[in-house]
Amino acid sequence: xxxxWMKDAPNPFNTVLVANRGEIAVxxxxxxxxxxxxxxxxxxxxxKDSLHTEMANQAIYLPGDSLSENYLNSEAIIEAAKASGAxxxxxxxxxxxxxxxxxxxxxxxxxxxxxxxPEAIETMGDKISARSRMIESGVPVIPGDEVAIPDxxxxxxxxxxxxxxVGYPLLLKASAGGGGKGMRIVREPKMLRTEYEAAAREAxxxxxxxxxxxxxxxxxxxxxxxxxxxxxxxxxxHLNERDCSLQRRHQKVIEEAPSSAVSDELRKSMGESAVLxxxxxxxxxxxxxxxxxxxxxxxxxxxxxxxxQVEHPVTEMITGVDLVHKQLEIASGxxxxxxxxxxxISGHSIEARIYAxxxxxxxxxxxxxxxxxxxxxxxxxxxDSGVKEGDEVTVNFDPMLAKLIVHAxxxxxxxxxxxxxxxxxxxxxxxxxxxxxxxALTHPAFMSGNITTDFLDNTPMxxxxxxxxxxxxxxxxxxxxxxxxxxxxxxxxxxxxIDDHSGHAYDPFITLSRxxx
Amino acid sequence: xxxxxxxxxxxxxxxxxxxxxxxxxSSINSDGQNIESPEVIISKLxxxxxxxxxxxxxxxxxxxxxxxxxxWIHLDGDIFTISELEKGAKSSDKIEGGLTAPMPGTxxxxxxxxxxxxxxxxxxxxxxxxKMEHRIVAPKAGEVLSINFSQGERVDMGSxxxxxxx
Numbered sequence: 148x149x150x151x152w153m154k155d156a157p158n159p160f161n162t163v164l165v166a167n168r169g170e171i172a173v174x175x176x177x178x179x180x181x182x183x184x185x186x187x188x189x190x191x192x193x194x195k196d197s198l199h200t201e202m203a204n205q206a207i208y209l210p211g212d213s214l215s216e217n218y219l220n221s222e223a224i225i226e227a228a229k230a231s232g233a234x235x236x237x238x239x240x241x242x243x244x245x246x247x248x249x250x251x252x253x254x255x256x257x258x259x260x261x262x263x264x265p266e267a268i269e270t271m272g273d274k275i276s277a278r279s280r281m282i283e284s285g286v287p288v289i290p291g292d293e294v295a296i297p298d299x300x301x302x303x304x305x306x307x308x309x310x311x312x313v314g315y316p317l318l319l320k321a322s323a324g325g326g327g328k329g330m331r332i333v334r335e336p337k338m339l340r341t342e343y344e345a346a347a348r349e350a351x352x353x354x355x356x357x358x359x360x361x362x363x364x365x366x367x368x369x370x371x372x373x374x375x376x377x378x379x380x381x382x383x384x385h386l387n388e389r390d391c392s393l394q395r396r397h398q399k400v401i402e403e404a405p406s407s408a409v410s411d412e413l414r415k416s417m418g419e420s421a422v423l424x425x426x427x428x429x430x431x432x433x434x435x436x437x438x439x440x441x442x443x444x445x446x447x448x449x450x451x452x453x454x455x456q457v458e459h460p461v462t463e464m465i466t467g468v469d470l471v472h473k474q475l476e477i478a479s480g481x482x483x484x485x486x487x488x489x490x491x492i493s494g495h496s497i498e499a500r501i502y503a504x505x506x507x508x509x510x511x512x513x514x515x516x517x518x519x520x521x522x523x524x525x526x527x528x529x530x531d532s533g534v535k536e537g538d539e540v541t542v543n544f545d546p547m548l549a550k551l552i553v554h555a556x557x558x559x560x561x562x563x564x565x566x567x568x569x570x571x572x573x574x575x576x577x578x579x580x581x582x583x584x585x586x587a588l589t590h591p592a593f594m595s596g597n598i599t600t601d602f603l604d605n606t607p608m609x610x611x612x613x614x615x616x617x618x619x620x621x622x623x624x625x626x627x628x629x630x631x632x633x634x635x636x637x638x639x640x641x642x643x644x645i646d647d648h649s650g651h652a653y654d655p656f657i658t659l660s661r662x663x664x
Numbered sequence: 665x666x667x668x669x670x671x672x673x674x675x676x677x678x679x680x681x682x683x684x685x686x687x688x689x690s691s692i693n694s695d696g697q698n699i700e701s702p703e704v705i706i707s708k709l710x711x712x713x714x715x716x717x718x719x720x721x722x723x724x725x726x727x728x729x730x731x732x733x734x735x736w737i738h739l740d741g742d743i744f745t746i747s748e749l750e751k752g753a754k755s756s757d758k759i760e761g762g763l764t765a766p767m768p769g770t771x772x773x774x775x776x777x778x779x780x781x782x783x784x785x786x787x788x789x790x791x792x793x794x795k796m797e798h799r800i801v802a803p804k805a806g807e808v809l810s811i812n813f814s815q816g817e818r819v820d821m822g823s824x825x826x827x828x829x830x
Binding site: 507514515516518519521541542569570571573574575576578579581582585613615616617618619620621622623624625626627628629630631632633634635 | 665669671672674676678680682685687692694699700702704706707708713715717726727728729736737738739741742743744746748768821
């Protein structure tokens with residue numbers, strides 16, 4: 148059955164395979180089901196009881212211990228789509244989402260790819276080709292040089308002359324890079340060789356390609372990114388900016404929209420550049436153009452992410468546009484249906500990424516059992532989560548447990564709402580970064596709205612830690628809880644269903660939400 | 665009952681009094697010394713994970729969960745962990761057992777065999793976790809009863825690596 152909204156679409160589909168896991172798989176499955184379509188999940192052994200597997204209309208098991216055998220196995224995923232009757236594949240973020248060869252294989256097999264063309268992914272995926280394309284299209288890039296320095300030839304002479312032309316301090320960047328890997332700061336010429344070798348080594352190890360290029364180092368800049376949407380008919384709009392300047396080692400921690408550093412005029416000009424960037428590769432679908440905003444108000448193209456972003460919810464909150472639903476519409480061949488002029492900003496939204504990690508121990512990933520998982524609820528609070536109470540958090544996957552997103556009329560109101568939401572977020576059994584997030588959110592520098600991307604890395608951790616508790620109160624609570632028989636949980640996920648009075652699992656008055664007349 | 669709070673060195677012991685489901689603190693010791701405690705009244709709520717905590721007349725609610733020997737407490741937006749110790753345990757005693765994996769990782773080397781007698785402090789196994797090597801040593805002299813993992817095997821945090829008898 149094709150739902151009503153899709154009946155005039157040139158390329159209708161009724162079943163979508165979600166080639167991902169965790170919170171983003173859950174987010175997409177909900178959007179697919181809400182759109183009246185069937186959602187197919189894929190899962191590997193550790194995910195057999197996970198939330199995304201439970202929620203899907205059908206879940207297909209992909210065997211194997213390594214990611215290359217399941218979540219990164221293009222052939223098996225396309226087979227799963229065919230076997231389940233899925234006519235479209237949504238890749239989510241990470242995994243295969245930015246692999247041009249996967250997009251191509253999906254299209255070749257006659258399945259609709261919910262994303263941009265393989266050519267667009269390819270061009271934007273290579274930093275040097277993306278930079279060249281931006282220069283051709285008139286999008287500002289960071290002063291630098293597109294000369295590729297391969298790591299297998301006599302290159303130091305070339306590198307030194309390029310470096311001299313660009314000027315110090317500079318940044319060596321892996322052409323195939325991302326996530327801070329293969330990126331090195333060089334402050335003076337004598338460090339060039341050492342840092343170059345380290346960057347090339349890291350880049351080859353991470354991406355199988357040691358090619359690097361040179362950019363001027365911009366300090367004191369903000370990370371501003373523009374969400375764009377484009378249909379198959381050349382309509383392309385931007386949905387305002389997100390400010391992701393609160394980062395730890397190039398990893399985003401808290402994101403917000405709109406940015407306190409972006410005026411209406413700047414928004415218009417950044418938005419136009421982002422649309423230009425997207426049009427230069429005939430972009431189709433949802434994408435993000437990342438920009439660096441320098442302290443003097445100039446901005447530069449950083450990279451384009453040819454997929455949905457982790458932090459997409461803040462844009463949804465302030466614009467009222469469901470980005471995943473738009474992706475489905477665009478993939479079915481429907482026109483965009485919204486114009487740039489109809490875009491507006493309503494209030495302020497902030498997202499905090501909840502990780503299973505120990506901020507007091509150098510952010511080491513934490514593991515354990517989520518004995519108690521009570522995310523906050525209330526007006527203006529959204530939780531995009533991939534886990535449920537009783538889940539085991541392991542080292543198999545990314546340690547992000549959930550995203551906590553708030554929406555409020557103003558930035559200060561949003562900060563207060565998020566602070567309270569973080570305070571009432573009960574996650575026991577696994578160490579999380581919730582306390583750190585709350586302290587970062589309420590740090591005077593963040594509250595002032597003036598932080599730059601180097602803020603977290605240059606601020607001592609002691610500014611983000613809470614005061615020591617009163618030990619006597621904690622000892623009293625733990626020993627009283629023991630005496631009162633509170634807080635005890637069994638080992639299986641169903642144990643929370645055991646009724647206190649009857650002592651049975653699945654007490655009918657709890658499990659049947661039946662209303663008596 | 666003796667208690668150890670994560671990141672606080674002292675060992676606490678406490679005596680409680682109970683009346684009509686309300687629990688109060690009779691006395692509390694820190695490393696054997698009697699210390700002052702605020703007036704605390706704790707009672708259970710309908711939800712098994714929550715207790716009400718009245719501290720010097722101010723009412724709060726805490727969430728509690730027991731996982732293994734550890735109690736997790738959520739109070740006023742902060743999360744704490746506190747472990748119950750065997751009677752007589754001192755702060756120098758290791759709470760996390762010496763023969764369990766300190767982190768998830770891989771066994772690099774096994775230096776002993778089953779049935780072998782080992783002396784206190786003798787290295788039994790090395791494992792790699794989070795790109796660092798950890799040496800598992802015998803906490804006391806004794807006989808190796810079983811070796812549960814071999815070289816190259818992956819282990820989860822808390823897995824018992826080696827069992828020692830007297």
